[in-house]
Amino acid sequence: MNWRWVAFIAAMCAVAGGVTAWVLHAPVVDHWAAVHTGTVNEPGPYYGFWSGFGSDLTELGIIGAIGTGVYQLFKKYNCHEPGCWRVGTHEMAGGQFHVCYRHHPDYDGARPTHELMVRLHEEHAQVQAALHEIRQHPIAKIGDEAHASASSEMP
Ligand SMILES: [Zn+2]
Numbered sequence: 195m196n197w198r199w200v201a202f203i204a205a206m207c208a209v210a211g212g213v214t215a216w217v218l219h220a221p222v223v224d225h226w227a228a229v230h231t232g233t234v235n236e237p238g239p240y241y242g243f244w245s246g247f248g249s250d251l252t253e254l255g256i257i258g259a260i261g262t263g264v265y266q267l268f269k270k271y272n273c274h275e276p277g278c279w280r281v282g283t284h285e286m287a288g289g290q291f292h293v294c295y296r297h298h299p300d301y302d303g304a305r306p307t308h309e310l311m312v313r314l315h316e317e318h319a320q321v322q323a324a325l326h327e328i329r330q331h332p333i334a335k336i337g338d339e340a341h342a343s344a345s346s347e348m349p
Contacts, residue, residue, distance in 0.1 A: 231248075232248075275293055280294035
Protein backbone atom coordinates (compact mmCIF):
# COMPACT_ATOMS: atom_id res chain seq x y z
CA MET A 195 0.00 0.00 0.00
CA ASN A 196 1.36 3.38 -1.00
CA TRP A 197 1.19 5.62 2.10
CA ARG A 198 1.57 8.78 0.04
CA TRP A 199 -1.74 8.08 -1.68
CA VAL A 200 -3.38 7.30 1.67
CA ALA A 201 -2.11 10.61 3.09
CA PHE A 202 -3.21 12.47 -0.06
CA ILE A 203 -6.73 10.97 0.04
CA ALA A 204 -6.98 11.71 3.80
CA ALA A 205 -5.92 15.33 3.16
CA MET A 206 -8.50 15.65 0.37
CA CYS A 207 -11.22 14.26 2.67
CA ALA A 208 -10.18 16.77 5.38
CA VAL A 209 -10.33 19.64 2.86
CA ALA A 210 -13.75 18.48 1.61
CA GLY A 211 -14.99 18.23 5.21
CA GLY A 212 -13.71 21.73 5.96
CA VAL A 213 -15.40 23.21 2.90
CA THR A 214 -18.65 21.42 3.78
CA ALA A 215 -18.52 22.70 7.37
CA TRP A 216 -17.80 26.24 6.08
CA VAL A 217 -20.79 26.10 3.71
CA LEU A 218 -23.12 24.70 6.39
CA HIS A 219 -22.02 27.30 8.98
CA ALA A 220 -21.24 30.18 6.61
CA PRO A 221 -22.35 33.11 8.84
CA VAL A 222 -20.25 31.95 11.79
CA VAL A 223 -17.15 31.16 9.70
CA ASP A 224 -17.45 34.38 7.66
CA HIS A 225 -17.73 36.49 10.82
CA TRP A 226 -14.72 34.72 12.36
CA ALA A 227 -12.68 35.30 9.18
CA ALA A 228 -13.78 38.97 9.02
CA VAL A 229 -12.75 39.59 12.63
CA HIS A 230 -9.39 37.83 12.26
CA THR A 231 -8.50 39.56 8.98
CA GLY A 232 -9.61 42.97 10.31
CA THR A 233 -12.32 43.62 7.71
CA VAL A 234 -15.25 44.23 10.09
CA ASN A 235 -16.26 47.17 12.27
CA GLU A 236 -14.08 49.70 10.42
CA PRO A 237 -14.95 53.07 8.75
CA GLY A 238 -14.21 51.89 5.17
CA PRO A 239 -14.76 48.53 3.48
CA TYR A 240 -11.04 47.70 3.08
CA TYR A 241 -9.44 50.04 5.61
CA GLY A 242 -9.37 47.37 8.28
CA PHE A 243 -7.96 44.83 5.88
CA TRP A 244 -5.07 46.96 4.60
CA SER A 245 -4.20 48.34 8.01
CA GLY A 246 -4.53 44.88 9.56
CA PHE A 247 -4.06 41.55 7.87
CA GLY A 248 -3.34 43.04 4.41
CA SER A 249 -0.30 44.93 5.70
CA ASP A 250 1.25 41.60 6.64
CA LEU A 251 1.26 40.38 3.03
CA THR A 252 4.62 42.06 2.30
CA GLU A 253 6.04 40.59 5.48
CA LEU A 254 4.86 37.17 4.37
CA GLY A 255 6.65 37.77 1.05
CA ILE A 256 9.87 38.73 2.84
CA ILE A 257 9.63 35.70 5.11
CA GLY A 258 8.96 33.54 2.06
CA ALA A 259 12.01 34.94 0.26
CA ILE A 260 14.23 34.37 3.31
CA GLY A 261 12.83 30.87 3.74
CA THR A 262 13.49 30.11 0.07
CA GLY A 263 17.07 31.36 0.38
CA VAL A 264 17.71 29.27 3.48
CA TYR A 265 16.19 26.22 1.77
CA GLN A 266 18.40 26.71 -1.31
CA LEU A 267 21.51 27.09 0.87
CA PHE A 268 20.53 23.92 2.72
CA LYS A 269 20.07 22.03 -0.55
CA LYS A 270 23.43 23.29 -1.84
CA TYR A 271 25.48 22.15 1.15
CA ASN A 272 23.40 19.20 2.32
CA CYS A 273 24.60 15.64 1.67
CA HIS A 274 23.22 14.56 -1.70
CA GLU A 275 22.23 11.12 -0.36
CA PRO A 276 18.42 11.19 -0.18
CA GLY A 277 17.18 11.54 3.39
CA CYS A 278 20.58 12.46 4.90
CA TRP A 279 20.72 15.66 7.00
CA ARG A 280 24.53 15.91 7.32
CA VAL A 281 26.64 18.51 5.56
CA GLY A 282 28.10 17.15 2.33
CA THR A 283 31.76 18.16 2.56
CA HIS A 284 33.30 15.30 0.57
CA GLU A 285 33.33 15.48 -3.21
CA MET A 286 32.60 12.40 -5.27
CA ALA A 287 32.07 11.54 -8.95
CA GLY A 288 34.42 14.31 -10.09
CA GLY A 289 32.57 17.03 -8.19
CA GLN A 290 29.12 16.03 -9.42
CA PHE A 291 27.98 15.15 -5.87
CA HIS A 292 28.87 16.27 -2.36
CA VAL A 293 28.24 13.74 0.38
CA CYS A 294 28.97 13.29 4.06
CA TYR A 295 31.63 10.91 5.35
CA ARG A 296 29.01 8.23 6.02
CA HIS A 297 27.88 8.11 2.41
CA HIS A 298 31.23 8.54 0.65
CA PRO A 299 32.21 5.21 -0.93
CA ASP A 300 35.91 5.60 0.02
CA TYR A 301 35.23 5.90 3.76
CA ASP A 302 33.04 2.81 4.43
CA GLY A 303 30.60 4.76 6.60
CA ALA A 304 33.20 5.96 9.13
CA ARG A 305 35.16 9.19 9.56
CA PRO A 306 38.31 9.09 7.42
CA THR A 307 41.36 8.17 9.49
CA HIS A 308 44.81 9.69 9.02
CA GLU A 309 46.04 6.45 7.43
CA LEU A 310 43.16 6.48 4.93
CA MET A 311 43.81 10.14 4.04
CA VAL A 312 47.51 9.41 3.48
CA ARG A 313 46.70 6.33 1.36
CA LEU A 314 44.20 8.26 -0.80
CA HIS A 315 46.68 11.13 -1.18
CA GLU A 316 49.41 8.75 -2.34
CA GLU A 317 47.03 7.06 -4.80
CA HIS A 318 46.05 10.45 -6.20
CA ALA A 319 49.71 11.44 -6.53
CA GLN A 320 50.47 8.19 -8.38
CA VAL A 321 47.61 8.80 -10.82
CA GLN A 322 48.80 12.37 -11.43
CA ALA A 323 52.38 11.14 -12.03
CA ALA A 324 51.11 8.50 -14.48
CA LEU A 325 49.08 11.12 -16.34
CA HIS A 326 52.14 13.38 -16.48
CA GLU A 327 54.18 10.46 -17.87
CA ILE A 328 51.56 9.76 -20.55
CA ARG A 329 51.55 13.41 -21.60
CA GLN A 330 55.35 13.29 -22.01
CA HIS A 331 55.13 10.28 -24.37
CA PRO A 332 56.26 10.98 -28.00
CA ILE A 333 52.92 9.82 -29.48
CA ALA A 334 51.10 12.31 -27.29
CA LYS A 335 53.50 15.05 -28.49
CA ILE A 336 52.84 14.06 -32.13
CA GLY A 337 49.13 14.31 -31.39
CA ASP A 338 49.63 17.74 -29.83
CA GLU A 339 51.66 18.94 -32.86
CA ALA A 340 49.01 17.65 -35.27
CA HIS A 341 46.36 19.40 -33.23
CA ALA A 342 48.40 22.62 -33.14
CA SER A 343 49.03 22.58 -36.93
CA ALA A 344 45.37 21.80 -37.62
CA SER A 345 44.26 24.72 -35.49
CA SER A 346 46.86 27.06 -37.12
CA GLU A 347 45.45 26.22 -40.57
CA MET A 348 42.10 27.56 -39.53
CA PRO A 349 41.37 30.87 -41.24
ZN1 LIG B 1 25.06 11.67 3.99
